[in-house]
């Protein structure tokens with residue numbers, strides 16, 4: 001049960017360590033040349049649309065928007081492709097035997113390792129170059145969604161979704177499937193009415209995992225040379241010019257966005273997993 | 281009775297499971313059974329004698345190793361319109377009661393408002409209050425869950441009901457009430473019922489005919505001609521009960 005009292009307690013306890021860190025930061029910053037003052041970082045955070053003066057980067061809000069957009073594109077692509085593949089692995093023995101070893105290997109490789117390869121494969125192409133060709137640079141947002149970057153996020157998010165969907169789909173109770181088949185359900189009806197809802201708690205676990213990975217991957221990918229824009233890019237250039245307050249501000253925003261994204265996924269999963277809580 | 285259609289026919293049907301531990305296990309052997317439309321047959325037998333396997337053969341969930349099982353004159357192939365009620369009800373835990381009951385019409389492609397209306401009617405016919413419609417199965421008692429399972433079969437409009445010890449987990453008063461409700465439904469719609477039980481009294485109370493099974497075979501068959509509603513304490517009832525018990529204990533040895 002969530003009562004106002006437990007909610008307040010949860011927030012207070014959860015805020016304890018961040019508060020401690022901020023206090024520590026506040027008192028140690030003046031003695032360090034690298035650590036920026038709390039105030040200079042707060043200045044950036046409360047004026048997110050201000051273009052940095054001494055930095056070859058767009059504003060904080062702009063960077064965050066670009067990163068989130070890239071992440072969402074890669075993540076949604078992974079959802080659309082990962083769930084069907086996961087169902088195939090979970091429900092078909094042949095499918096499992098073909099795909100399981102590949103997934104296991106792919107899981108072991110950090111998505112970041114693919115960046116050089118995706119850049120060779122996709123080059124500088126983006127939705128903008130695909131549509132506008134030479135004039136792509138005029139369409140800023142679309143040009144930021146370079147295929148090379150999206151592909152890397154997809155790589156990171158795809159496999160956790162596949163594995164969790166597959167395990168959920170594989171462990172559907174046979175008696176639940178039979179409840180539908182005796183009433184005349186065909187393969188497709190069994191998939192949509194029994195397998196998917198029954199696997200949905202596992203699928204949502206996969207989505208949350210994938211979301212976390214996608215968000216970490218995009219930041220790392222943006223730090224990698226070859227991209228422009230995004231929070232990771234901002235951190236990279238901030239380090240080059242020793243404007244550490246921008247790196248700090250970016251890191252805080254990264255953490256907050258990650259938190260929000262996970263909360264959204266958790267909320268979305270509540271409806272379809274409520275029955276799990278007390279199922280006997 | 282004999283002029284009615286045959287809905288279920290077992291002809292020399294057998295089912296053998298190959299197990300790593302016990303080798304080949306014949307769960308059902310040389311089984312011959314005819315069930316006519318509207319007949320309520322109880323299958324009686326000790327634990328492990330093959331009753332569940334028999335029902336699964338009829339439902340098309342297992343393929344016979346020998347002989348054949350024909351349901352409604354079409355070979356059972358797994359996609360028959362059959363109501364199956366098991367001991368635990370086998371409800372879908374992620375669906376609320378009403379959506380569980382509406383599963384049959386939903387699979388048959390009925391429009392949402394139609395199947396909800398049908399489910400609400402089935403809900404009241406199996407003696408459940410409308411307010412449980414929005415509960416999840418895990419929020420219900422065992423008796424209520426079995427009522428929902430009955431309602432699901434009723435709502436699907438299945439002409440053949442296969443029931444595998446549906447009331448075995450219930451206390452006696454609840455079991456008696458549900459037996460009464462099953463008969464009420466059956467009086468109105470005259471489904472063809474194969475009802476598996478290991479309770480002699482339940483079989484005598486419900487059945488038109490009792491089939492006794494032992495070690496996978498049919499060992500005896502009785503017609504039960506007692507008028508309904510049956511009085512469990514009446515002399516006739518007790519006489520039939522004793523007769524069935526005698527056969528049952530003899531075959532058990």
Ligand SMILES: Nc1ncnc2c1ncn2[C@@H]1O[C@H](COP(=O)(O)OP(=O)(O)OP(=O)(O)O)[C@@H](O)[C@H]1O
Nearest residue numbers: 297299305306307326327328329330331332333334
């Ligand atoms: N899927 C299976 N694989 C292997 N053996 C099985 C399988 N299903 C049933 N059996 C075996 O077949 C025999 C009959 O089992 P069945 O479940 O039909 O008995 P039952 O009469 O329903 O028993 P109970 O009253 O305990 O439910 C048992 O020996 C059982 O071990």
Ligand SMILES: [Mg+2]
Nearest residue numbers: 331332333444
């Ligand atoms: Mg059984």
